[in-house]
Amino acid sequence: MTATVILKPGRESRLGLGHLWVYAGEIAGVDGHVEDGGIVDVRSTRGRWIGRGFINRKSTLTVRLLATRPEEIDRGFFQRRLRDAIAYRARVIDGTSAYRVVYGEADALPGLIVDRYGHVAVLQTLALGMDVRKGMLVELIDDLMHPAAIFERNDSGVRRLEGLDSRTGWLRGQAPPDFEIHEGRARFLIDIAHGQKTGFFLDQRENRLAVGRIVKDAEVFDAFCYTGGFAVHAALGGAKHVTAVDISDDAVALATRNGERNGVDERCTFLVANVFDELRRQVGTGARYDVVILDPPAFARNKDALPRAIGGYKEINLRAMKLLRSGGILVSCSCSYHMDETLLTDVVASAASDTHRTVRLMERRGQARDHPVHPAMPETRYLTCLIAQVV
Numbered sequence: 001m002t003a004t005v006i007l008k009p010g011r012e013s014r015l016g017l018g019h020l021w022v023y024a025g026e027i028a029g030v031d032g033h034v035e036d037g038g039i040v041d042v043r044s045t046r047g048r049w050i051g052r053g054f055i056n057r058k059s060t061l062t063v064r065l066l067a068t069r070p071e072e073i074d075r076g077f078f079q080r081r082l083r084d085a086i087a088y089r090a091r092v093i094d095g096t097s098a099y100r101v102v103y104g105e106a107d108a109l110p111g112l113i114v115d116r117y118g119h120v121a122v123l124q125t126l127a128l129g130m131d132v133r134k135g136m137l138v139e140l141i142d143d144l145m146h147p148a149a150i151f152e153r154n155d156s157g158v159r160r161l162e163g164l165d166s167r168t169g170w171l172r173g174q175a176p177p178d179f180e181i182h183e184g185r186a187r188f189l190i191d192i193a194h195g196q197k198t199g200f201f202l203d204q205r206e207n208r209l210a211v212g213r214i215v216k217d218a219e220v221f222d223a224f225c226y227t228g229g230f231a232v233h234a235a236l237g238g239a240k241h242v243t244a245v246d247i248s249d250d251a252v253a254l255a256t257r258n259g260e261r262n263g264v265d266e267r268c269t270f271l272v273a274n275v276f277d278e279l280r281r282q283v284g285t286g287a288r289y290d291v292v293i294l295d296p297p298a299f300a301r302n303k304d305a306l307p308r309a310i311g312g313y314k315e316i317n318l319r320a321m322k323l324l325r326s327g328g329i330l331v332s333c334s335c336s337y338h339m340d341e342t343l344l345t346d347v348v349a350s351a352a353s354d355t356h357r358t359v360r361l362m363e364r365r366g367q368a369r370d371h372p373v374h375p376a377m378p379e380t381r382y383l384t385c386l387i388a389q390v391v
Helices: 075-092 134-145 157-162 202-212 229-236 249-261 275-285 303-323 341-354
Strands: 003-007 021-023 027-031 039-043 049-055 061-067 098-103 112-117 120-125 149-154 167-172 178-183 186-191 219-223 241-246 268-272 289-294 324-334 359-365 384-390
Touching: 003 049, 039 061, 075 098, 075 134, 098 178, 098 202, 112 134, 120 134, 134 149, 134 167, 178 202, 186 229, 186 249, 202 229, 202 324, 202 359, 202 384, 219 229, 219 275, 219 303, 229 241, 229 249, 229 268, 229 289, 241 249, 241 275, 249 268, 275 303, 289 303, 303 324, 303 341, 324 341, 341 359, 341 384
Parallel strands: 003 039, 120 149, 219 241, 219 289, 241 268, 289 324
Antiparallel strands: 003 027, 021 061, 039 049, 049 061, 098 112, 112 120, 149 167, 178 186, 324 384, 359 384
């Protein structure tokens, strides 16, 4: 008999629209016995069945719904969901050996991330309900994807909110932790054991390719360059020179190797520096560029951090505009759900006003298609990339 979570009055409307999260404050009680990580039904105060998912009382996000119609949450269920996710990527992925195979809630598999880097699959189980099923998930990934090896990258801070520890390592097979992937014409060395996220910013792939198409003969400044994704694509796209900056010694060292690997190292200068300081220094020296790329880390990791984050985004966009020649192109990104497209557009407009520049938006972009958006869950659309001309 499946235990039942009973909602407080009036708390079912968001779930009825398709949202998959039930918060602790929305729950009136639990009818029946269930261990954390186990499956529960969710019902309204009046007894209307809403969905079925796994529970974790240690988490503020207490229930994550897996199904909105009655069905068994068994091995066959996860096999079908994984097959659907793999089939979707087969339709939308082209020209790369690295992409996201499972994107959590957007693939109706909340708390599960699976990325493919060539012959290696990387797994993240970010919710207790997925973590306790990790052995089964590894078997299914092996059966359906046939990777040479599967690596666990479970060192995200999100796991602490679920009462889970941090762990990384090989779950099946083994391969060198750093190896090459390709993305369009570009080749990148990645480190799945220590790199950001699961080794690379896969979500920016289509934006990197888009930038590579608009930089011919341009002098480019790439802020927060990490391991050189935008910089290498810009150089391959015909940029005259790329100056790329990041605060991480390790990231810049790998970016330098990526420049060499793609034969563009003579047109790329990679610098280790605090980007805020370097932007101020560049403005102070009177430097000018045709393209400035801003791809900072998430300044707003939660709603409380948003006011300060807006100030950070404003500062870097303002200084970027001071660096741009008339008619130059600004590429401004935010990877925080809280700093959405509307807010980032407002920041760019405000920076333009303060610098007495005119901006015209060329493109409003988001994350790559292997990171689809769940329309009832705005949290799944977290990446914004604005491409604008500044005159």
